[in-house]
Amino acid sequence: MGDAVKSPRARYREQVRDEIKAHAWTQVATTGASALSLNAIAKQMGISGPALYRYFRSRDELITELVLDAYRDLLDTCRAAVKPDDAPEVRLAAMASALRRWALDAPHRYLLIYGTPVPGYAGPPEATTIAAALMTILLDAFAEIDAATGPVPETAADLEDHLAAHRRWAADHPAPPPALRRALRLWTRLHGVVSLEVAGHFTGMNFDPGLLYAAEVDSAIGAP
Amino acid sequence: MGDAVKSPRARYREQVRDEIKAHAWTQVATTGASALSLNAIAKQMGISGPALYRYFRSRDELITELVLDAYRDLLDTCRAAVKPDDAPEVRLAAMASALRRWALDAPHRYLLIYGTPVPGYAGPPEATTIAAALMTILLDAFAEIDAATGPVPETAADLEDHLAAHRRWAADHPAPPPALRRALRLWTRLHGVVSLEVAGHFTGMNFDPGLLYAAEVDSAIGAP
Incomplete structure (x- = not known):
């Protein structure tokens, strides 16, 4: 990871995924992993739920990451x-x-x-x-x-x-x-x-x- | 507990609390303790949220039990x-x-x-x-x-x-x-x-x- 030059689009995608994961870790610590809510993360990031699901298809995929x-x-x-x-x-x-x-x-x-x-x-x-x-x-x-x-x-x-x-x-x-x-x-x-x-x-x-x-x-x- | 004769009202109250706890244990097992929802339990029991809060004043009181x-x-x-x-x-x-x-x-x-x-x-x-x-x-x-x-x-x-x-x-x-x-x-x-x-x-x-x-x-x- 990180050595090959990535397209701006790929870099942006990775950046958004990292941001989602950072919010998810905060949720794991403050509300618990079993209460993880992708919609709550979307709200915090100011994007729509469906937009977030383009980065992680499900709660389980996010937890797996x-x-x-x-x-x-x-x-x-x-x-x-x-x-x-x-x-x-x-x-x-x-x-x-x-x-x-x-x-x-x-x-x-x-x-x-x-x-x-x-x-x-x-x-x-x-x-x-x-x-x-x-x-x-x-x-x-x-x-x-x-x-x-x-x-x-x-x-x-x-x-x-x-x-x-x-x-x-x-x-x-x-x-x-x-x-x-x-x-x-x-x-x-x-x-x-x-x-x-x-x-x-x-x-x-x-x-x-x-x-x-x-x-x-x-x-x-x-x-x- | 259980030796003194309890009034019908007290017995009913205990019965409802036990029923709430049984639902709560199911939730702990199936959705996780951190996602415990008193409103969801009220719904399952066919009572209103406020009615349930007369038996447990908060999520934390229920978890403590x-x-x-x-x-x-x-x-x-x-x-x-x-x-x-x-x-x-x-x-x-x-x-x-x-x-x-x-x-x-x-x-x-x-x-x-x-x-x-x-x-x-x-x-x-x-x-x-x-x-x-x-x-x-x-x-x-x-x-x-x-x-x-x-x-x-x-x-x-x-x-x-x-x-x-x-x-x-x-x-x-x-x-x-x-x-x-x-x-x-x-x-x-x-x-x-x-x-x-x-x-x-x-x-x-x-x-x-x-x-x-x-x-x-x-x-x-x-x-x-």
Whole structure:
């Protein structure tokens, strides 16, 4: 995107679409994604409803753009945080920090992906691809840790046997079962703290969720 | 509630309020909590908007009723699952199973509490009391485990020092810092799996989240 010279018409179209998306993000934050109204956005922009529908054919198409923008931004953020030459433990910790910062920077963006699903809306297949790319960062690192440490004491054998036979989600990643298990474990632990924090459940509890997060990250990376 | 004989008028009022709440739950599931419309409910019930406002003065009052009904039901469910005479580890595992079943039984009910906050809506103070009562079940059990096992290897010392000095959320519970840490840890790990599962993030990943949950429960209860 952005390298080829675009016609004035194409540039204008992109500009209007960006403006619509900016209004949509404001709506997601202030009235909620499930109350997103294309007509309200048209009104704010001083254009007619039908004119707006020339840029986004439906509420769902607009939500899909927001979801994919958010997902791509999260993936870019995580990839930028991870230095390929660092040890796998360092890369995992960097990704974990990046995820939490990203979520706290714009909670409604995190929640559009990981919060309450918008009723009647089905996410796009590209979201699955991006989710898998995020998981790949974890699988790469845990596979590397696994290769370096060799066999570890048997942990959650049921789960590992199951994952060895149910690894479609990991696509063609060659990570061995302990790495599959540890990648999923880190992923759910990160979201366990972040989702409660972002939804305000720690507000008023008077402790620093950052320290809880750090302890969870350490234990999920360090424990076999 | 329900023991004292109520006047026909009071019973009728309660009946109408319950009917309104039933419609509201359907709306939460089908259009989302942030799009909740009292006028739409009035229309469905064949009454006027102003007539409905005699039962709930505002959208927020209605949401509060739903949130508190959900929270109370969760607390009742967890308390019913926990047998006081069981060992603390057994009680914790029972509560964890009850939480996941409760969430999967009615995802929109779980998500109204733990999902995306409704923009512009502030939860009632009673919710904090119920959240603390849920936490008390965990704190009781971990304090008992802590007392039985004695000093454990130093784990997440930063977090424990912090929690020792920031324990307002645990109210007057005498749980020592390791128990505070382990209660919070179990709580976030449960929600880490359940929130992703309920929001559909494991759909299509082709593995059984129940086994991941079981492994997380085991490790959060068993590890120091």
